Amino acid sequence: MGWALIGASNVARQWIIDAIRAQDDSSIVTVLSSSEERGAKFAAETGIPAHTTDIDTILADDRVNAVYISTANEFHCDQTLAAAKARKNVLCEKPLALTIPDARKMIAACRAAGVVLGINHHLRCNAMHQKLRQLLAEGTIGNLNAVRVFHANFLPQILQGWRINDAKGGGLILDSTIHDIDTLRFLMGDDPTHVMAMTQSGRLAHDGVEDGIMVIMRFPGDVLVQIHGSYTVPFSEGGVEFYGSEGVLIGRDCMSQRAVGRLFVRNADGEKEIPVHHHNLYHYALAAFSNAVRGAGQPAATGEDGLAALTIALAIREAARTGRQIKVEIP
Numbered sequence: 397m398g399w400a401l402i403g404a405s406n407v408a409r410q411w412i413i414d415a416i417r418a419q420d421d422s423s424i425v426t427v428l429s430s431s432e433e434r435g436a437k438f439a440a441e442t443g444i445p446a447h448t449t450d451i452d453t454i455l456a457d458d459r460v461n462a463v464y465i466s467t468a469n470e471f472h473c474d475q476t477l478a479a480a481k482a483r484k485n486v487l488c489e490k491p492l493a494l495t496i497p498d499a500r501k502m503i504a505a506c507r508a509a510g511v512v513l514g515i516n517h518h519l520r521c522n523a524m525h526q527k528l529r530q531l532l533a534e535g536t537i538g539n540l541n542a543v544r545v546f547h548a549n550f551l552p553q554i555l556q557g558w559r560i561n562d563a564k565g566g567g568l569i570l571d572s573t574i575h576d577i578d579t580l581r582f583l584m585g586d587d588p589t590h591v592m593a594m595t596q597s598g599r600l601a602h603d604g605v606e607d608g609i610m611v612i613m614r615f616p617g618d619v620l621v622q623i624h625g626s627y628t629v630p631f632s633e634g635g636v637e638f639y640g641s642e643g644v645l646i647g648r649d650c651m652s653q654r655a656v657g658r659l660f661v662r663n664a665d666g667e668k669e670i671p672v673h674h675h676n677l678y679h680y681a682l683a684a685f686s687n688a689v690r691g692a693g694q695p696a697a698t699g700e701d702g703l704a705a706l707t708i709a710l711a712i713r714e715a716a717r718t719g720r721q722i723k724v725e726i727p
């Protein structure tokens with residue numbers, strides 16, 4: 397597969413270039429940057445043979461059959477629509493878009509063009525979450541009662557740009573809480589029906605952009621879910637806890653981009669660790685996407701998953717803004 401990177405981004409440099417190159421018969425043909433200088437530097441440093449500031453050059457290139465879109469969030473929609481029109485398969489970063497109508501347009505355009513649309517919700521590719529999902533589905537802890545998600549950290553200096561400055565595309569909810577939402581959907585196989593939230597702002601972020609959050613959600617079966625997320629908490633460990641009628645499943649250090657996380661079950665027999673055989677999250681996502689393009693299976697997270705996560709994230713933002721409980725309706 398010939399790939400073009402749309403966006404000379406940090407996430408591409410850190411994770412995706414390596415993941416594409418780890419796939420059979422896959423190579424990166426070119427990279428798009430809005431800056432000639434930044435694109436040239438990025439291409440040289442990452443060994444990508446070409447760079448351009450013109451998306452049409454990429455879309456007209458027959459060697460390119462997939463694009464990875466990791467520009468700032470406000471560009472995801474237009475770039476996906478352009479790629480679909482040119483019949484390129486699209487792996488898009490989260491959030492899929494900034495609005496529900498835009499996300500729906502993207503899904504419809506890819507479907508009409510007959511191309512694959514995947515979204516890079518990486519946490520569902522973590523082997524610990526995959527094991528946890530299996531155990532929940534097998535009823536290991538009986539009937540689910542409540543869930544807690546811990547996803548607080550201190551935003552590294554290199555990421556303290558649009559995330560904390562841009563009221564439109566930035567903020568913790570669309571950047572990080574949306575990953576928690578996707579992970580919960582993946583683990584529980586369901587969507588919340590109602591959400592409430594309170595946010596913080598001002599410790600790192602500006603102009604009302606949220607840099608901390610507590611969310612409460614109700615899932616079907618009267619299951620209560622709590623999320624704590626933050627950009628401003630150092631020394632915290634990400635994790636999940638699932639409380640059931642017969643026991644508790646505990647995932648520790650598992651809200652990471654790295655292939656880490658330990659899983660424990662606690663019940664009447666005491667506490668024991670469940671072995672997890674880890675794999676690189678991004679290699680897994682790229683393998684699933686490449687297979688989907690070749691006609692086998694689906695991306696790890698589909699466009700519809702991206703739309704659902706966005707819908708819930710926007711409901712959480714609305715709940716925080718209004719102080720009200722918001723009913724979630726996935727379109």
Ligand code: NDP
Pocket residue numbers: 402403404405406407408428429430431434435466467468469489490491516517518555557558571653
């Ligand atoms: P970056 O800030 O690194 O990149 C976003 C865009 O910012 C790039 O496309 C680039 O524009 C521009 N840019 C980069 N460096 C500079 C600079 N020095 N001056 C001006 N502009 C610059 O963002 P991230 O890599 O952190 O995030 C990109 C996307 O990926 C987002 O949608 C984010 O939500 C998502 N993401 C997903 C992760 C995951 O694990 N799933 C992890 C991290 C981010 P240009 O292309 O024009 O050069």
